[in-house]
Amino acid sequence: MSELVHETLEPVYEQVVGRNPGEVEFHQAVREVLDSVGRVIGKHPEYARAKIIERICEPERQITFRVSWMDDRGEVHINRGFRIEFNSALGPYKGGLRFHPSVYQGIVKFLGFEQVFKNALTGLPIGGGKGGSDFDPKGRSDREIMAFCQSFMTELYRHLGEYTDVPAGDTGVGSRELGYLFGQYKRITNRYESGVLTGKAEAFGGSHIRTEATGYGTAFFVKEMLAARGRSLEGKRVVVSGSGNVAIYAMEKARELGGVVVACSDSDGYILDEDGVDVELVQQIKEVERGRLSEYAQRRPSGKYVPGRQVWEVPCEVAMPSATQNEITGKEAALLVRNGCIAVGEGANMPTAPEGAQVFREAGIAFGPGKAVNAGGVATSALEMQQNASRDSWSRKFTERRLEQIMVGIHERCYATAEEYGVPGDYTTGANIAGFKKVADAMLALGLV
Numbered sequence: 001m002s003e004l005v006h007e008t009l010e011p012v013y014e015q016v017v018g019r020n021p022g023e024v025e026f027h028q029a030v031r032e033v034l035d036s037v038g039r040v041i042g043k044h045p046e047y048a049r050a051k052i053i054e055r056i057c058e059p060e061r062q063i064t065f066r067v068s069w070m071d072d073r074g075e076v077h078i079n080r081g082f083r084i085e086f087n088s089a090l091g092p093y094k095g096g097l098r099f100h101p102s103v104y105q106g107i108v109k110f111l112g113f114e115q116v117f118k119n120a121l122t123g124l125p126i127g128g129g130k131g132g133s134d135f136d137p138k139g140r141s142d143r144e145i146m147a148f149c150q151s152f153m154t155e156l157y158r159h160l161g162e163y164t165d166v167p168a169g170d171t172g173v174g175s176r177e178l179g180y181l182f183g184q185y186k187r188i189t190n191r192y193e194s195g196v197l198t199g200k201a202e203a204f205g206g207s208h209i210r211t212e213a214t215g216y217g218t219a220f221f222v223k224e225m226l227a228a229r230g231r232s233l234e235g236k237r238v239v240v241s242g243s244g245n246v247a248i249y250a251m252e253k254a255r256e257l258g259g260v261v262v263a264c265s266d267s268d269g270y271i272l273d274e275d276g277v278d279v280e281l282v283q284q285i286k287e288v289e290r291g292r293l294s295e296y297a298q299r300r301p302s303g304k305y306v307p308g309r310q311v312w313e314v315p316c317e318v319a320m321p322s323a324t325q326n327e328i329t330g331k332e333a334a335l336l337v338r339n340g341c342i343a344v345g346e347g348a349n350m351p352t353a354p355e356g357a358q359v360f361r362e363a364g365i366a367f368g369p370g371k372a373v374n375a376g377g378v379a380t381s382a383l384e385m386q387q388n389a390s391r392d393s394w395s396r397k398f399t400e401r402r403l404e405q406i407m408v409g410i411h412e413r414c415y416a417t418a419e420e421y422g423v424p425g426d427y428t429t430g431a432n433i434a435g436f437k438k439v440a441d442a443m444l445a446l447g448l449v
């Protein structure tokens with residue numbers, strides 16, 4: 001990094017840390033982007049003059065609210081709700097809602113920040129935002145989930161709109177929750193505004209493939225990374241973390257593309273199945289019955305359940321971390337490399353900590369960052385908005401073809417940008433620069449707003 005760039009970027013980072021104390025995940029996400037965009041601002045002094053970098057790190061709006069609700073025993077609970085409307089230079093704020101006890105301002109802010117660049121990479125007209133709550137949906141009845149969603153939307157609705165802010169799902173929020181949220185939005189506003197939420201069930205305006213899109217897109221991106229190195233997924237041992245929405249469909253598509261998926265996990269442990277993970281069984285247990293992954297081994301003779309350990313100890317050639325942030329530290333990354341891993345595609349948001357990414361870079365393996373690899377979900381959300389706006393419904397086949405084309409396009413954009421900036425094969429730098437430039441140019445064009 002040149003002296004000039006260092007002088008420009010270090011104070012920005014220090015300012016971000018000072019203004020957002022304790023929000024370590026947000027600091028981490030900003031650090032990674034700043035480390036990449038140093039290469040750009042040397043060539044584009046106009047960004048520095050307009051303080052684009054400082055402005056891009058400051059959310060346009062941050063909303064925090066109380067969510068009160070009653071459980072089945074009549075006890076009142078109070079949770080905290082968040083929505084970070086990060087950047088609307090390219091379109092309405094777009095990004096999911098996460099319900100998980102670990103959620104606080106710093107998590108939502110890191111996710112919103114990542115979303116800005118991810119959404120730009122899709123090439124579709126969507127800005128970036130994210131939201132959620134520290135509500136823990138685990139073990140809650142359907143009625144309790146509905147009560148929570150209704151209370152959450154009763155506050156959030158005033159900030160939403162198909163041209164303003166369009167949430168979707170993320171950890172702990174799937175089509176059941178989106179149904180309750182949409183029902184409450186419709187009731188409060190007296191408007192059937194389909195495009196205000198995406199990831200809806202197909203019965204009321206949802207797009208085919210949105211449920212599968214993040215996982216499918218992850219597998220498509222990995223296929224492209226391998227192809228760029230003259231390899232394919234055929235016969236490769238694949239390990240996936242998580243067993244939720246992203247993990248299930250990443251496994252399904254990886255298997256369809258020839259990979260042999262041998263392990264996946266949840267927050268209690270992992271399953272190993274040398275005959276190939278029965279993805280439909282995982283889905284039945286986790287998504288239909290809302291049970292625990294340990295039940296897999298009780299139902300499938302070739303399945304073994306390993307409690308309390310990390311799935312990354314299972315040797316594989318392809319890893320798709322699809323659970324949560326910072327699940328691969330330097331230690332897990334080194335283990336993966338030692339065991340013969342050649343490609344890592346991040347289905348989750350920021351699952352690899354900086355030391356882990358450094359290990360992958362040094363080992364020269366193909367490493368695709370979440371903001372590129374998992375962009376298929378939000379891209380298909382944008383396709384859902386497009387269908388809602390035109391009162392149309394595309395076929396499953398057509399929508400999946402669009403998704404695959406978008407993922408191929410994102411891969412090309414990251415790959416070509418990394419080459420252009422002198423770091424061939426570095427998808428992280430490629431993704432950060434390509435996403436940043438798109439947003440920065442729009443911000444310049446829109447003036448000082």
Ligand SMILES: NC(=O)C1=CN([C@@H]2O[C@H](COP(=O)(O)OP(=O)(O)OC[C@H]3O[C@@H](n4cnc5c(N)ncnc54)[C@H](OP(=O)(O)O)[C@@H]3O)[C@@H](O)[C@H]2O)C=CC1
Pocket residue numbers: 096169170171172173214241242243244245246247265266267268322323324325347348349374375377378
């Ligand atoms: N849904 C989407 O469209 C998109 C999601 N993502 C990202 O993908 C990741 C997974 O999301 P999604 O599949 O939707 O979420 P789900 O809630 O459907 O599944 C999450 C999975 O990860 C596991 N998990 C969650 N938190 C932890 C933790 N702290 N430690 C270990 N395991 C954990 C869960 O285990 P358990 O069942 O035990 O809780 C579960 O298996 C997140 O990073 C999300 O931001 C990115 C783009 C789009």
Ligand SMILES: O=C(O)CCC(=O)C(=O)O
Pocket residue numbers: 094095096097115118166167168169170198199349374375377378379381
């Ligand atoms: O589909 C969407 O709008 C958002 C998906 C999301 O939250 C993400 O990409 O992390």
